[in-house]
């Protein structure tokens with residue numbers, strides 16, 4: 001459905017994208033993962049025809065984006081990172097405006113807009129001014145705008161940035177539903193975000209391709225190096241010694257303390273039997289374990305695992321926030 005070949009975008013001498021190639025199959029939900037400045041928005045802006053590129057090609061459902069820009073744009077609904085909403089407009093009027101802009105002729109306008117409103121669950125705010133909506137609802141209005149015209153492909157640039165946890169879950173559910181019918185590319189800088197909704201993940205960093213896999217395989221690749229957070233109460237030194245006495249535990253660090261409770265972070269590659277022994281060791285030393293949890297791997301962990309870092313060190317790191 002989407003074929004990106006050797007895509008390169010230069011700003012002056014600087015490469016925002018450097019020879020990126022990938023495919024997206026019809027009906028697939030593809031995650032585009034990378035830190036700030038990786039080139040996610042640049043790629044999406046090129047696919048949607050908003051900006052040009054320096055080299056390579058973009059083909060959407062058989063159409064080259066440069067040769068058939070109108071055909072391509074008809075097939076794509078785009079939700080940029082900051083949706084371009086007119087805050088003074090009422091939701092319904094805004095969607096009518098988008099309908100006119102997209103020059104959609106075949107549908108019954110009112111029923112189509114209502115259908116889109118139902119899809120993203122904004123019926124309760126359709127007569128309200130966009131300025132008075134929460135960020136979560138504004139994001140859904142932006143998504144509704146992208147869905148006007150029933151495009152086959154949806155391109156969503158960091159759709160959950162700035163939303164609260166409840167809004168994140170709601171918008172994720174909407175995207176999951178849409179993913180059943182449409183081809184979706186979704187960008188994010190959070191692995192769990194992508195894992196929750198995507199069939200496949202492409203990781204880019206500083207404009208370069210890093211890896212491509214299913215969320216499960218990516219997580220398995222990181223699996224032998226999971227980070228754990230452990231909260232204990234009691235003797236800090238003793239607890240540290242117990243943790244360090246196990247082969248499967250490394251890089252033990254006390255990250256915070258409050259009264260007599262301490263939070264330790266460590267890399268955990270323990271087998272199940274070893275884990276049991278560790279719990280008994282804490283019990284024998286009368287050190288209660290107050291809490292334990294696995295820490296989501298950061299993008300930094302993923303890059304360290306998936307890439308040879310030497311090439312990264314040669315490059316300017318100012319833009320990245322990892």
Ligand SMILES: Nc1ncnc2c1ncn2[C@@H]1O[C@H](COP(=O)(O)OP(=O)(O)OP(=O)(O)O)[C@@H](O)[C@H]1O
Nearest residue numbers: 011015016034035036037038039040041042043319
């Ligand atoms: N108009 C521009 N002029 C010069 N450099 C640009 C321009 N737009 C983007 N860049 C640079 O291109 C690189 C990729 O930017 P891009 O916005 O695509 O990254 P991103 O992965 O979307 O990051 P973010 O999550 O911060 O949006 C960055 O180094 C950025 O500074």
